Amino acid sequence: MKFIIQRDQLIASVQDVMKAISSRTAIPILTGMKIEARSNGITLTGSDSDISIESHIPTEEDGIVNIEDIEEGSIVLQAKYFPDIVRKLPEKTIEIESDSNLKVTIRSGKAEFNLNGQDAEEYPQLPKLQSDDSFKIPTDLLKSLIKQTVFAVSTMETRPILTGVNLKLENGKLNFTATDSHRLASREIPISGSSNEFPSIVVPGKSLNELYKILDDTEENVEISVTNNQILFRTKHLYFLSRLLDGNYPETSRLIPEQSKTVLQVKTKELLHTIDRASLLAKEERNSVVKLSTMGNELLEITGNSPEVGRVVEEISVQSIEGEELKISFSSKYMLDALKAIENDEVKIEFTGAMRPFIIRPANNDPILQLILPVRTY
Structure with a gap:
């Protein structure tokens, strides 16, 4: 694997993906960040098995070349060191190359780092959600839905279901509700042009907080898909997957x-x-x-x-x-x-x-x- 990439682009993607990487994970390879080079661009992946984030940097966008000299391949690098190295490199471009022994060389200007990588084949595959039953909402609207409700989730693990936000999509209306049993916050918005519905799912508050930080304030759409135990938020270059909380959310309307x-x-x-x-x-x-x-x-x-x-x-x-x-x-x-x-x-x-x-x-x-x-x- 080999490519030359604009440093600023790489830093932005690395920072997004780092939000899903935890040093406290039962699966050792998940303390690393997966880097995959294809002719159409570079994809970075991080996961802590609760949330997974994939960030894609296209080879070229709007006439601007982000990545050059791509030789396809993939590797997993230690997330403890890689972000700091990238941030502190001297030049505007970075060359990253890995050999058959999983040795990785990172060059920028006169600086050269050699890191030991891990085999990307051992990295767990992210579930690919079908997007047939998805719906779209503008990014800035999703951010305000999160901001207006997520603060009211419970921080106590005694009732795990209350540490999440309850989402419902029914009769063309999307509702977000959060409560810690002393207060409740909810907001509802109309969803146009979507025929699908889901009765009640609970997304961990922690996941929504991370998503809020990553999303840009734009009017571009986020595509949302739900399966039995996962929810996927997808924008043009980002793929944010969170597990759902198990259990039944209390009926809050009677409060x-x-x-x-x-x-x-x-x-x-x-x-x-x-x-x-x-x-x-x-x-x-x-x-x-x-x-x-x-x-x-x-x-x-x-x-x-x-x-x-x-x-x-x-x-x-x-x-x-x-x-x-x-x-x-x-x-x-x-x-x-x-x-x-x-x-x-x-x-x-x-x-x-x-x-x-x-x-x-x-x-x-x-x-x-x-x-x-x-x-x-x-």
């Missing part, structure tokens, strides 16, 4: 209150900053609990109190308050996460009493929903 007793509409940023300030003196407590009270005259009072530290009180005017008076306490962290996830200038918050879950939605009725359970304070 969402049908009617509300107090509804307020408020500017998102103002509320966010006020709660952020109130939480400064509530840090001692486990959840940084803050208290919200309606005051009449379109005013809210937000309080943060920690007996040993001190107390903070701030009034904030809202666009409108309807319904009963209310005093409620909640985790400031959960509230801040929820408000940050809603990318809208104003939010509508619906309460059904001091001890019932409450709902935050964008004021423009975009189908994003954040639900938070209040905290008992005596």
Whole structure:
């Protein structure tokens, strides 16, 4: 195997693929990165058996030549050393060559590294998913779906199913839902031109976080395919495969209150900053609990109190308050996460009493929903 490649292109692909490589794996060869050279380009592969990432660098694209002098072949290189070597090479192009004894030479300018490779035949084959039953959505839309839900997954392994995000595709609508049983985040979008459906799958939150980091902010489409235990996200040059979590996701729709007793509409940023300030003196407590009270005259009072530290009180005017008076306490962290996830200038918050879950939605009725359970304070 031999090729000469533009260093920047190689670095970008190596960084993407590294997100799937772990030093803690039961299969030793998976601590390496597979490099495959074909006449149409170079493919890098990394996998930790939970997620697998394949990145393709085409020989030529838009009239720009990325790779020259290709002799086809493949090799596995130690991921512990290869990325650092590539990053620190002196010139804009890199020549990589391997011989029949799996010895690899990496040259750039006057620098030359010799590495021991491993046989690519021993690298596990990635399952090739059929894309007959796939659907497409714009990359930037997928990124906002992830961003608006994945933060609410559970970090506790006691209920593994809650460490993932629940995806459903039904009646032309794609829904993402995440909950850690104290809060819930969900968003729904219409999917046009796709006839296929899947009832309910759960993608590990960790996988979606890595995918979010790799995807570019573009309007180009991502193709998504699902099989019984894997989900594949495919863009023009990237192939991101994740295993799915086993088990049944809890039915979350019954958590969402049908009617509300107090509804307020408020500017998102103002509320966010006020709660952020109130939480400064509530840090001692486990959840940084803050208290919200309606005051009449379109005013809210937000309080943060920690007996040993001190107390903070701030009034904030809202666009409108309807319904009963209310005093409620909640985790400031959960509230801040929820408000940050809603990318809208104003939010509508619906309460059904001091001890019932409450709902935050964008004021423009975009189908994003954040639900938070209040905290008992005596």
